Amino acid sequence: MSSAKSRDALMQELEEAMRRSSAQGVMYGQAVANMAGISNSDMECMDILHLEGRVTAGRLAEVTGLTTGAITGVVDRLEKAGYVRRERDESDRRKVFISVVEEKAMEIGKFYVPMQEAMLKLWSSYTDDELRLLLRFANDGYKGVLQATEALKAVIEMPPEQRADLKMPPKSRR
Amino acid sequence: MSSAKSRDALMQELEEAMRRSSAQGVMYGQAVANMAGISNSDMECMDILHLEGRVTAGRLAEVTGLTTGAITGVVDRLEKAGYVRRERDESDRRKVFISVVEEKAMEIGKFYVPMQEAMLKLWSSYTDDELRLLLRFANDGYKGVLQATEALKAVIEMPPEQRADLKMPPKSRR
DNA sequence: GCTAATTATCTTAGTTGCTAAGATATTTAT
DNA sequence: ATAAATATCTTAGCAACTAAGATAATTAGC
Numbered sequence: 001m002s003s004a005k006s007r008d009a010l011m012q013e014l015e016e017a018m019r020r021s022s023a024q025g026v027m028y029g030q031a032v033a034n035m036a037g038i039s040n041s042d043m044e045c046m047d048i049l050h051l052e053g054r055v056t057a058g059r060l061a062e063v064t065g066l067t068t069g070a071i072t073g074v075v076d077r078l079e080k081a082g083y084v085r086r087e088r089d090e091s092d093r094r095k096v097f098i099s100v101v102e103e104k105a106m107e108i109g110k111f112y113v114p115m116q117e118a119m120l121k122l123w124s125s126y127t128d129d130e131l132r133l134l135l136r137f138a139n140d141g142y143k144g145v146l147q148a149t150e151a152l153k154a155v156i157e158m159p160p161e162q163r164a165d166l167k168m169p170p171k172s173r174r
Numbered sequence: 175m176s177s178a179k180s181r182d183a184l185m186q187e188l189e190e191a192m193r194r195s196s197a198q199g200v201m202y203g204q205a206v207a208n209m210a211g212i213s214n215s216d217m218e219c220m221d222i223l224h225l226e227g228r229v230t231a232g233r234l235a236e237v238t239g240l241t242t243g244a245i246t247g248v249v250d251r252l253e254k255a256g257y258v259r260r261e262r263d264e265s266d267r268r269k270v271f272i273s274v275v276e277e278k279a280m281e282i283g284k285f286y287v288p289m290q291e292a293m294l295k296l297w298s299s300y301t302d303d304e305l306r307l308l309l310r311f312a313n314d315g316y317k318g319v320l321q322a323t324e325a326l327k328a329v330i331e332m333p334p335e336q337r338a339d340l341k342m343p344p345k346s347r348r
Numbered sequence: 349g350c351t352a353a354t355t356a357t358c359t360t361a362g363t364t365g366c367t368a369a370g371a372t373a374t375t376t377a378t
Numbered sequence: 379a380t381a382a383a384t385a386t387c388t389t390a391g392c393a394a395c396t397a398a399g400a401t402a403a404t405t406a407g408c
Contacts, residue, residue, distance in 0.1 A: 017312035114325035151288035
Protein backbone atom coordinates (compact mmCIF):
# COMPACT_ATOMS: atom_id res chain seq x y z
CA MET A 1 0.00 0.00 0.00
CA SER A 2 2.79 2.41 0.86
CA SER A 3 4.60 1.30 -2.29
CA ALA A 4 1.45 1.86 -4.36
CA LYS A 5 1.17 5.36 -2.96
CA SER A 6 4.70 6.31 -3.92
CA ARG A 7 4.05 4.94 -7.38
CA ASP A 8 0.97 7.13 -7.73
CA ALA A 9 2.99 10.13 -6.61
CA LEU A 10 5.64 9.21 -9.15
CA MET A 11 3.09 9.09 -11.94
CA GLN A 12 1.62 12.42 -10.92
CA GLU A 13 5.03 14.03 -10.87
CA LEU A 14 5.73 12.48 -14.23
CA GLU A 15 2.53 13.85 -15.70
CA GLU A 16 3.34 17.34 -14.51
CA ALA A 17 6.96 17.21 -15.62
CA MET A 18 5.90 16.12 -19.09
CA ARG A 19 3.25 18.82 -19.28
CA ARG A 20 5.80 21.45 -18.35
CA SER A 21 8.46 20.36 -20.77
CA SER A 22 5.98 19.90 -23.57
CA ALA A 23 4.55 23.39 -22.96
CA GLN A 24 8.06 24.83 -22.97
CA GLY A 25 8.80 22.97 -26.19
CA VAL A 26 5.78 24.63 -27.79
CA MET A 27 7.08 28.00 -26.64
CA TYR A 28 10.44 27.26 -28.24
CA GLY A 29 8.77 26.43 -31.53
CA GLN A 30 6.80 29.66 -31.42
CA ALA A 31 9.98 31.61 -30.77
CA VAL A 32 11.64 29.99 -33.78
CA ALA A 33 8.65 30.75 -36.03
CA ASN A 34 8.78 34.34 -34.81
CA MET A 35 12.45 34.66 -35.62
CA ALA A 36 11.97 33.13 -39.06
CA GLY A 37 9.22 35.69 -39.60
CA ILE A 38 6.53 33.10 -40.34
CA SER A 39 3.36 32.14 -38.53
CA ASN A 40 2.85 29.16 -36.27
CA SER A 41 0.82 27.26 -38.84
CA ASP A 42 3.45 27.94 -41.49
CA MET A 43 6.06 26.50 -39.14
CA GLU A 44 3.93 23.45 -38.42
CA CYS A 45 3.63 22.78 -42.14
CA MET A 46 7.39 23.08 -42.58
CA ASP A 47 7.73 20.54 -39.80
CA ILE A 48 5.33 18.13 -41.48
CA LEU A 49 7.20 18.56 -44.74
CA HIS A 50 10.40 17.74 -42.90
CA LEU A 51 8.91 14.60 -41.37
CA GLU A 52 6.90 13.35 -44.34
CA GLY A 53 8.79 14.81 -47.28
CA ARG A 54 6.88 15.91 -50.38
CA VAL A 55 3.15 16.02 -49.58
CA THR A 56 0.00 17.40 -51.23
CA ALA A 57 -1.85 20.49 -50.08
CA GLY A 58 -4.76 18.33 -49.05
CA ARG A 59 -2.55 16.19 -46.84
CA LEU A 60 -1.32 19.32 -45.06
CA ALA A 61 -4.94 20.33 -44.43
CA GLU A 62 -5.66 16.84 -43.08
CA VAL A 63 -2.70 16.72 -40.71
CA THR A 64 -2.93 20.30 -39.45
CA GLY A 65 -6.71 20.27 -39.14
CA LEU A 66 -6.93 23.49 -41.17
CA THR A 67 -9.30 23.97 -44.10
CA THR A 68 -7.90 23.62 -47.61
CA GLY A 69 -8.49 27.34 -48.04
CA ALA A 70 -6.23 28.12 -45.10
CA ILE A 71 -3.57 25.83 -46.53
CA THR A 72 -3.65 27.76 -49.78
CA GLY A 73 -2.71 30.81 -47.73
CA VAL A 74 0.01 28.95 -45.81
CA VAL A 75 1.60 27.67 -49.02
CA ASP A 76 1.25 31.08 -50.69
CA ARG A 77 3.21 32.70 -47.86
CA LEU A 78 5.85 29.97 -47.65
CA GLU A 79 6.30 29.95 -51.42
CA LYS A 80 6.58 33.73 -51.56
CA ALA A 81 9.22 33.62 -48.83
CA GLY A 82 11.08 30.95 -50.81
CA TYR A 83 10.79 28.07 -48.31
CA VAL A 84 8.72 25.75 -50.52
CA ARG A 85 7.80 25.10 -54.14
CA ARG A 86 4.46 24.07 -55.66
CA GLU A 87 4.71 21.16 -58.07
CA ARG A 88 1.68 19.92 -59.99
CA ASP A 89 1.38 16.15 -60.14
CA GLU A 90 1.67 15.23 -63.82
CA SER A 91 -0.36 12.04 -63.51
CA ASP A 92 -3.24 13.74 -61.67
CA ARG A 93 -3.20 17.38 -62.51
CA ARG A 94 -5.64 18.35 -59.73
CA LYS A 95 -3.02 17.59 -57.10
CA VAL A 96 -0.37 20.04 -55.97
CA PHE A 97 2.71 18.67 -54.27
CA ILE A 98 4.51 20.95 -51.85
CA SER A 99 8.24 20.41 -51.51
CA VAL A 100 10.85 22.09 -49.35
CA VAL A 101 13.55 24.29 -50.84
CA GLU A 102 16.38 22.87 -48.73
CA GLU A 103 18.87 25.73 -49.13
CA LYS A 104 16.33 28.20 -47.82
CA ALA A 105 14.93 25.87 -45.15
CA MET A 106 18.38 25.58 -43.62
CA GLU A 107 18.05 29.18 -42.48
CA ILE A 108 15.28 28.02 -40.17
CA GLY A 109 17.23 24.94 -39.12
CA LYS A 110 19.84 27.17 -37.55
CA PHE A 111 17.36 28.33 -34.96
CA TYR A 112 17.02 24.74 -33.80
CA VAL A 113 20.73 24.42 -33.07
CA PRO A 114 20.44 25.53 -29.41
CA MET A 115 17.66 23.01 -28.85
CA GLN A 116 19.52 20.17 -30.52
CA GLU A 117 22.66 20.91 -28.59
CA ALA A 118 20.70 20.89 -25.35
CA MET A 119 19.16 17.54 -26.29
CA LEU A 120 22.49 16.01 -27.31
CA LYS A 121 23.99 17.12 -24.03
CA LEU A 122 21.03 15.68 -22.15
CA TRP A 123 21.12 12.36 -23.99
CA SER A 124 24.85 11.98 -23.58
CA SER A 125 24.29 11.51 -19.87
CA TYR A 126 22.31 8.31 -20.48
CA THR A 127 23.52 4.81 -21.26
CA ASP A 128 22.51 2.97 -24.42
CA ASP A 129 20.08 0.84 -22.46
CA GLU A 130 18.51 3.91 -20.92
CA LEU A 131 18.19 5.55 -24.33
CA ARG A 132 16.50 2.40 -25.61
CA LEU A 133 14.00 2.64 -22.77
CA LEU A 134 13.35 6.28 -23.59
CA LEU A 135 12.87 5.44 -27.26
CA ARG A 136 10.41 2.71 -26.40
CA PHE A 137 8.59 5.15 -24.15
CA ALA A 138 8.43 7.85 -26.81
CA ASN A 139 7.11 5.41 -29.40
CA ASP A 140 4.55 3.90 -27.04
CA GLY A 141 3.59 7.42 -25.98
CA TYR A 142 2.94 8.40 -29.56
CA LYS A 143 0.66 5.40 -30.04
CA GLY A 144 -1.09 6.26 -26.78
CA VAL A 145 -1.78 9.83 -27.83
CA LEU A 146 -3.09 8.63 -31.19
CA GLN A 147 -5.47 6.24 -29.42
CA ALA A 148 -6.52 8.98 -27.03
CA THR A 149 -7.32 11.23 -29.98
CA GLU A 150 -9.58 8.49 -31.34
CA ALA A 151 -11.21 8.05 -27.95
CA LEU A 152 -11.76 11.82 -27.76
CA LYS A 153 -13.73 11.67 -30.99
CA ALA A 154 -15.94 9.09 -29.30
CA VAL A 155 -16.66 11.60 -26.53
CA ILE A 156 -17.82 14.14 -29.11
CA GLU A 157 -20.42 11.76 -30.43
CA MET A 158 -21.57 10.88 -26.93
CA PRO A 159 -24.95 12.26 -25.76
CA PRO A 160 -24.39 14.95 -23.09
CA GLU A 161 -26.01 12.94 -20.25
CA GLN A 162 -23.59 10.08 -20.80
CA ARG A 163 -20.72 12.55 -21.03
CA ALA A 164 -21.53 13.81 -17.53
CA ASP A 165 -20.94 10.32 -16.17
CA LEU A 166 -17.27 10.35 -17.17
CA LYS A 167 -15.14 9.98 -14.10
CA MET A 168 -12.80 12.86 -13.52
CA PRO A 169 -9.04 12.50 -13.53
CA PRO A 170 -7.42 12.78 -10.07
CA LYS A 171 -6.73 16.44 -9.47
CA SER A 172 -3.19 17.49 -8.70
CA ARG A 173 -2.79 19.41 -5.47
CA ARG A 174 -0.85 22.67 -5.21
CA MET B 175 32.96 2.63 -33.73
CA SER B 176 30.07 0.36 -34.65
CA SER B 177 28.70 0.85 -31.14
CA ALA B 178 29.01 4.64 -31.52
CA LYS B 179 27.13 4.44 -34.76
CA SER B 180 24.25 2.54 -33.26
CA ARG B 181 24.13 5.10 -30.46
CA ASP B 182 23.87 7.93 -32.99
CA ALA B 183 21.09 6.09 -34.77
CA LEU B 184 19.36 5.62 -31.44
CA MET B 185 19.53 9.32 -30.69
CA GLN B 186 18.20 10.21 -34.11
CA GLU B 187 15.30 7.82 -33.73
CA LEU B 188 14.67 9.26 -30.29
CA GLU B 189 14.60 12.79 -31.62
CA GLU B 190 12.08 11.88 -34.28
CA ALA B 191 9.92 9.84 -31.95
CA MET B 192 9.77 12.72 -29.51
CA ARG B 193 8.97 15.20 -32.25
CA ARG B 194 6.12 13.04 -33.44
CA SER B 195 4.58 12.44 -30.06
CA SER B 196 4.96 16.06 -29.08
CA ALA B 197 3.29 17.19 -32.32
CA GLN B 198 0.47 14.74 -31.71
CA GLY B 199 0.12 16.05 -28.17
CA VAL B 200 -0.30 19.55 -29.54
CA MET B 201 -3.01 18.27 -31.87
CA TYR B 202 -4.80 16.68 -28.92
CA GLY B 203 -4.75 19.96 -27.04
CA GLN B 204 -6.16 21.78 -30.04
CA ALA B 205 -8.94 19.21 -30.31
CA VAL B 206 -9.81 19.72 -26.63
CA ALA B 207 -9.86 23.52 -27.00
CA ASN B 208 -12.12 23.10 -29.99
CA MET B 209 -14.53 20.92 -28.09
CA ALA B 210 -14.60 23.29 -25.15
CA GLY B 211 -15.40 26.05 -27.65
CA ILE B 212 -12.42 28.20 -26.68
CA SER B 213 -9.35 29.27 -28.62
CA ASN B 214 -5.90 27.79 -28.38
CA SER B 215 -4.52 30.73 -26.42
CA ASP B 216 -7.44 30.60 -24.03
CA MET B 217 -6.67 26.93 -23.47
CA GLU B 218 -2.99 27.65 -22.92
CA CYS B 219 -3.88 30.21 -20.25
CA MET B 220 -6.16 27.72 -18.52
CA ASP B 221 -3.24 25.31 -18.51
CA ILE B 222 -0.93 27.88 -16.97
CA LEU B 223 -3.54 28.65 -14.35
CA HIS B 224 -3.76 24.95 -13.58
CA LEU B 225 0.02 24.66 -13.22
CA GLU B 226 0.72 27.92 -11.40
CA GLY B 227 -2.56 28.60 -9.64
CA ARG B 228 -3.75 32.20 -9.21
CA VAL B 229 -1.64 34.50 -11.43
CA THR B 230 -1.83 38.11 -12.63
CA ALA B 231 -2.78 39.16 -16.16
CA GLY B 232 0.77 40.38 -16.68
CA ARG B 233 2.21 37.01 -15.77
CA LEU B 234 -0.03 35.35 -18.36
CA ALA B 235 1.28 37.77 -20.99
CA GLU B 236 4.84 36.99 -19.94
CA VAL B 237 4.46 33.23 -20.07
CA THR B 238 2.37 33.04 -23.25
CA GLY B 239 4.40 35.65 -25.10
CA LEU B 240 1.22 37.57 -25.96
CA THR B 241 0.80 41.30 -25.43
CA THR B 242 -1.09 42.51 -22.38
CA GLY B 243 -3.79 43.72 -24.73
CA ALA B 244 -4.28 40.23 -26.11
CA ILE B 245 -4.46 38.85 -22.56
CA THR B 246 -7.26 41.28 -21.77
CA GLY B 247 -9.19 39.64 -24.60
CA VAL B 248 -8.33 36.12 -23.44
CA VAL B 249 -9.48 36.83 -19.89
CA ASP B 250 -12.62 38.63 -21.14
CA ARG B 251 -13.62 35.54 -23.10
CA LEU B 252 -12.75 33.07 -20.34
CA GLU B 253 -14.55 35.17 -17.74
CA LYS B 254 -17.63 35.56 -19.93
CA ALA B 255 -17.70 31.78 -20.43
CA GLY B 256 -17.40 31.32 -16.66
CA TYR B 257 -14.05 29.55 -16.55
CA VAL B 258 -12.18 32.23 -14.58
CA ARG B 259 -12.76 35.17 -12.26
CA ARG B 260 -10.96 38.52 -12.13
CA GLU B 261 -9.90 39.52 -8.62
CA ARG B 262 -8.27 42.88 -7.93
CA ASP B 263 -5.30 42.67 -5.56
CA GLU B 264 -6.31 44.70 -2.50
CA SER B 265 -2.74 45.61 -1.55
CA ASP B 266 -1.82 46.78 -5.07
CA ARG B 267 -4.98 47.78 -6.83
CA ARG B 268 -3.35 47.97 -10.26
CA LYS B 269 -2.95 44.21 -10.33
CA VAL B 270 -5.65 41.81 -11.46
CA PHE B 271 -5.42 38.23 -10.32
CA ILE B 272 -7.01 35.60 -12.52
CA SER B 273 -8.31 32.52 -10.76
CA VAL B 274 -9.96 29.39 -12.06
CA VAL B 275 -13.61 28.61 -11.33
CA GLU B 276 -13.05 24.95 -10.52
CA GLU B 277 -16.62 23.72 -11.01
CA LYS B 278 -16.68 25.10 -14.53
CA ALA B 279 -13.10 24.11 -15.35
CA MET B 280 -13.96 20.48 -14.64
CA GLU B 281 -16.07 20.48 -17.79
CA ILE B 282 -12.83 20.90 -19.73
CA GLY B 283 -11.02 18.34 -17.59
CA LYS B 284 -13.37 15.67 -18.87
CA PHE B 285 -11.90 15.99 -22.33
CA TYR B 286 -8.53 15.01 -20.93
CA VAL B 287 -9.83 11.72 -19.59
CA PRO B 288 -8.99 9.71 -22.75
CA MET B 289 -5.45 11.10 -22.69
CA GLN B 290 -4.95 10.40 -19.00
CA GLU B 291 -6.27 6.89 -19.34
CA ALA B 292 -3.90 6.27 -22.23
CA MET B 293 -0.99 7.58 -20.15
CA LEU B 294 -1.93 5.54 -17.08
CA LYS B 295 -2.14 2.44 -19.22
CA LEU B 296 1.23 3.24 -20.76
CA TRP B 297 2.90 3.93 -17.44
CA SER B 298 1.51 0.83 -15.82
CA SER B 299 3.75 -1.23 -18.09
CA TYR B 300 6.87 0.26 -16.52
CA THR B 301 8.57 -0.60 -13.24
CA ASP B 302 9.08 1.98 -10.50
CA ASP B 303 12.75 2.27 -11.41
CA GLU B 304 11.89 2.85 -15.04
CA LEU B 305 9.34 5.52 -14.09
CA ARG B 306 12.00 7.21 -11.99
CA LEU B 307 14.29 7.28 -15.01
CA LEU B 308 11.51 8.78 -17.11
CA LEU B 309 10.81 11.40 -14.47
CA ARG B 310 14.46 12.34 -14.31
CA PHE B 311 14.51 12.57 -18.07
CA ALA B 312 11.40 14.76 -18.20
CA ASN B 313 12.79 17.10 -15.55
CA ASP B 314 16.21 17.32 -17.17
CA GLY B 315 14.51 17.82 -20.52
CA TYR B 316 12.54 20.75 -19.17
CA LYS B 317 15.71 22.37 -17.90
CA GLY B 318 17.35 21.71 -21.26
CA VAL B 319 14.56 23.38 -23.19
CA LEU B 320 14.67 26.37 -20.86
CA GLN B 321 18.42 26.71 -21.44
CA ALA B 322 17.91 26.33 -25.18
CA THR B 323 15.36 29.12 -25.09
CA GLU B 324 17.95 31.35 -23.42
CA ALA B 325 20.56 30.34 -26.00
CA LEU B 326 18.09 31.13 -28.77
CA LYS B 327 17.80 34.66 -27.47
CA ALA B 328 21.58 34.88 -27.82
CA VAL B 329 21.24 33.96 -31.50
CA ILE B 330 18.83 36.85 -32.01
CA GLU B 331 21.36 39.32 -30.72
CA MET B 332 24.12 37.81 -32.84
CA PRO B 333 25.35 39.75 -35.89
CA PRO B 334 24.21 37.98 -39.10
CA GLU B 335 27.77 37.09 -40.24
CA GLN B 336 28.41 35.22 -37.00
CA ARG B 337 25.02 33.58 -37.26
CA ALA B 338 26.00 32.12 -40.63
CA ASP B 339 28.89 30.29 -38.97
CA LEU B 340 26.59 28.22 -36.78
CA LYS B 341 27.10 24.58 -37.55
CA MET B 342 24.01 22.87 -38.82
CA PRO B 343 22.37 19.99 -37.01
CA PRO B 344 22.83 16.59 -38.70
CA LYS B 345 20.00 16.17 -41.20
CA SER B 346 17.82 13.14 -40.88
CA ARG B 347 17.58 11.03 -44.02
CA ARG B 348 14.31 9.87 -45.49
C1' DG C 349 3.38 65.91 0.57
C1' DC C 350 3.72 67.16 -4.21
C1' DT C 351 5.53 65.88 -8.72
C1' DA C 352 7.57 62.74 -11.87
C1' DA C 353 8.52 58.20 -13.22
C1' DT C 354 7.15 53.55 -13.22
C1' DT C 355 4.04 49.70 -13.29
C1' DA C 356 -0.23 47.08 -14.52
C1' DT C 357 -4.09 46.74 -17.14
C1' DC C 358 -7.33 48.22 -20.59
C1' DT C 359 -8.79 50.47 -25.03
C1' DT C 360 -8.63 51.34 -29.94
C1' DA C 361 -7.40 51.03 -34.83
C1' DG C 362 -5.53 48.30 -38.09
C1' DT C 363 -3.71 43.75 -39.66
C1' DT C 364 -3.42 38.83 -40.15
C1' DG C 365 -5.04 34.39 -40.79
C1' DC C 366 -8.95 31.65 -40.15
C1' DT C 367 -13.62 29.44 -41.70
C1' DA C 368 -17.54 28.57 -44.69
C1' DA C 369 -19.22 28.49 -48.93
C1' DG C 370 -18.77 28.10 -53.42
C1' DA C 371 -15.93 28.43 -58.05
C1' DT C 372 -12.74 26.07 -61.03
C1' DA C 373 -10.36 22.32 -63.00
C1' DT C 374 -9.54 17.57 -63.36
C1' DT C 375 -10.48 12.72 -62.87
C1' DT C 376 -13.50 8.62 -62.30
C1' DA C 377 -17.87 6.16 -62.80
C1' DT C 378 -22.20 5.20 -65.30
C1' DA D 379 -21.36 11.99 -72.93
C1' DT D 380 -22.96 13.10 -68.51
C1' DA D 381 -22.82 13.00 -63.67
C1' DA D 382 -20.41 12.57 -59.47
C1' DA D 383 -16.34 12.92 -56.95
C1' DT D 384 -11.92 14.93 -55.87
C1' DA D 385 -8.34 18.59 -55.19
C1' DT D 386 -7.28 23.19 -54.94
C1' DC D 387 -8.27 28.03 -55.09
C1' DT D 388 -11.17 32.27 -54.34
C1' DT D 389 -14.02 35.32 -51.73
C1' DA D 390 -16.49 37.52 -47.91
C1' DG D 391 -16.76 37.92 -43.26
C1' DC D 392 -15.02 37.25 -38.68
C1' DA D 393 -12.02 36.35 -34.59
C1' DA D 394 -7.87 37.34 -32.29
C1' DC D 395 -3.59 39.50 -32.59
C1' DT D 396 -0.17 43.68 -32.35
C1' DA D 397 1.25 48.44 -31.57
C1' DA D 398 0.41 52.42 -29.56
C1' DG D 399 -1.41 54.98 -26.33
C1' DA D 400 -5.05 55.90 -22.38
C1' DT D 401 -6.11 55.15 -17.61
C1' DA D 402 -5.29 54.21 -12.93
C1' DA D 403 -2.39 53.03 -9.03
C1' DT D 404 2.10 52.84 -6.88
C1' DT D 405 6.84 54.22 -5.82
C1' DA D 406 10.79 57.48 -5.76
C1' DG D 407 12.93 62.04 -5.57
C1' DC D 408 12.96 66.35 -3.87
